[in-house]
Structure formats: C-alpha cells, structure tokens
C-alpha cells in the first residue's frame with residue numbers, strides 16, 4: 001500500500017481521486033489539502049460516501065511526512081507552494097493543475113532538483129496517445145495543411161485555452177520545427193485578414209458540464225483530417241493520475257511528462 005497525499009481534495013478532481021482511491025488496491029489516502037479559506041477544513045476528505053478517516057487540512061508541511069507521492073489538482077496560484085512543500089519533504093509530486101505561470105514553472109523546476117515532478121496537464125491516457133498522434137500527423141502531412149485546435153470544457157473552468165489544447169499545439173509546432181509561441185493565434189475577431197501561413201489557431205467553448213473535448217484539425221486542399229478526444233467522466237483523469245503516480249514513485253529527481261509514463265516518447 002502506497003500512501004498518497006492530495007492537494008485540492010475538495011474540488012471536482014480531488015473528489016474524483018478520492019472515489020478512485022476506494023477501488024485502488026495499491027494506494028491509501030494519507031493527507032488531504034485545500035486552501036486556508038476552505039469551508040471543509042477539518043472535515044473528512046470524502047465529501048460523500050464512505051469516509052476516508054483523513055481530515056482536510058490547509059498547511060501541508062506537518063502532514064506530508066510518510067507520503068509516497070502527492071497529487072495536485074488545485075489552482076495555479078497554489079502550485080509553487082505545494083512544490084516547495086513536497087521538495088522539502090522529499091515527496092514526489094504529480095501536478096495535474098493547469099494554467100500556472102512561468103514563475104510557478106521555475107518553482108517546479110527548482111523542486112525537481114530534489115524530487116521527481118510529473119507535469120501532467122492531462123492525465124487521461126487517451127489524450128496523451130492523441131498528443132503523439134497529433135505530432136505524427138503534423139510531420140506526415142507537412143506544411144500544406146493548416147492546423148487549428150478546438151476545445152470545449154464546463155462553465156467553471158478558469159483557464160483558456162486548456163492546458164491540453166496548448167500541449168497539442170506545442171506538439172504540432174515542435175513536429176514542424178518551431179515553437180507554439182512563434183505561431184499561436186489565440187484570438188480572431190473583426191477583420192482578421194487571411195490566415196498567416198504556418199499559424200496554429202485555437203477555438204474555445206465554455207458551457208454546461210462538458211468534462212473535456214479536444215480536436216486537432218488538419219485542413220489541406222480537398223481534404224480534412226480531425227483527431228478528436230472526448231472525456232465523458234472525470235474518473236478517466238483520476239485513473240490516469242493514479243497510474244502516473246504509481247510510475248513516479250522511486251524515479252530519480254527531475255521533470256517528467258505523461259509521455260514518459262506511457263512510453264510514448266521524448267522527455268519534456
């Protein structure tokens with residue numbers, strides 16, 4: 001039994017993880033964290049169903065000792081502090097939280113000097129296979145095909161485009177020998193003029209309870225290829241996160257991606 005700590009345990013993904021842990025033979029919840037302002041501090045980590053026996057806490061440091069791995073599905077502004085706490089405690093960290101800034105990325109790199117850090121903007125196995133396919137298609141189709149990425153998520157999602165959409169764009173850009181920063185088009189409004197050659201556009205839907213949908217569109221002369229992934233239940237992210245967490249335990253310090261977990265290719 002490996003002991004797992006969860007940052008963001010009171011949220012949608014945190015509760016999905018708590019449910020997944022009930023059926024996981026190899027993991028047991030040992031610590032559960034939310035913000036200092038959380039209304040659930042002190043109550044059981046499971047909001048419903050069978051209690052876990054682990055209360056929700058705000059301060060990670062006193063509770064992290066003994067955890068084999070920590071999983072973070074919180075909010076971007078909290079990730080740097082979580083990484084520092086895990087680095088100090090020597091606890092491997094899986095970061096599922098998306099939308100963090102360059103400063104937080106530096107904090108993750110700093111923590112990764114001491115612990116293995118897995119940055120996983122999408123923990124679904126299907127999406128990570130899709131990312132590999134997206135690069136393969138971009139390379140094979142070549143520059144004659146325009147690429148756009150479309151994504152849809154629930155109304156409460158805070159960042160846009162999604163971390164997964166950006167990762168798909170990065171995979172396509174890298175396959176074309178460039179970077180997303182150089183070719184991304186995030187807005188089209190008014191008289192936009194013709195499409196800049198080589199650009200990668202993004203389209204975003206935020207509505208209802210959509211769990212997560214991504215399509216990479218390759219449009220050439222007379223044909224269009226679309227690669228689509230649809231998540232219908234958050235449990236797929238939780239299952240993928242537990243698979244990745246199991247992989248992360250015992251790895252050397254450093255930064256990893258889901259591609260490493262799944263044996264799909266290059267390190268991040």
Ligand SMILES: NC(=O)c1ccc[n+]([C@@H]2O[C@H](COP(=O)([O-])OP(=O)(O)OC[C@H]3O[C@@H](n4cnc5c(N)ncnc54)[C@H](OP(=O)(O)O)[C@@H]3O)[C@@H](O)[C@H]2O)c1
Pocket residue numbers: 007008009010011012013014033034035036037038039040073074075076077078095096097098099120121122123124237
């Ligand atoms: N990697 C993936 O596959 C994947 C899949 C789905 C979602 N995500 C990402 O995971 C993150 C969480 O998504 P969600 O839908 O579960 O969000 P959510 O329902 O809003 O939950 C956020 C959690 O973070 C906690 N939190 C908020 N502010 C905090 C702070 N300052 N310090 C510490 N904890 C804080 C919240 O606790 P309290 O409010 O109780 O304090 C809550 O437990 C998002 O970044 C989302 O984009 C990733």
